[in-house]
Amino acid sequence: MIPENVGTKKSKEHRTISLISHAAKIILRVTKRRLITKMEENGREEQFGFRKGKGTRDAAGLIRIIGKRCFDGGRGLNLNFIDMEKAFEKLQWVNLFEILKENRIDWKDMKLIREL
Secondary structure, eight states: OOOSSSSOOOOOEEEEEOHHHHHHHHHHHHHHHHHHHHHHHHHOOTTTSBBTTTTTHHHHHHHHHHHHHHHHOOOOOOOOOOOOOTGGGGGGGHHHHHHHHHTTTTTTHHHHHOOO
């Protein structure tokens, strides 16, 4: 417990600390680091948004370059954007775990993901 007022000895004047959230953050960081390592080994170069050095701004810049080249060359360009809002609610968890198995993700990490 952390005292709300300096020098207080009354328990009702203390704030509680939640250690579970800290432990969960540590577990998530370890799991994320393991998954990123596997994705770097098995991932495709075209994936943006979660890889180091390949953010969403990089993807937007690439789309701009491709669009300009198509426009300058007199060719048409069709773009499709997918709204990822509520993506995890629509996620096929069975398919996700099949993909994780195909990418040789350790069963312990898969168990942690399943329990999130």
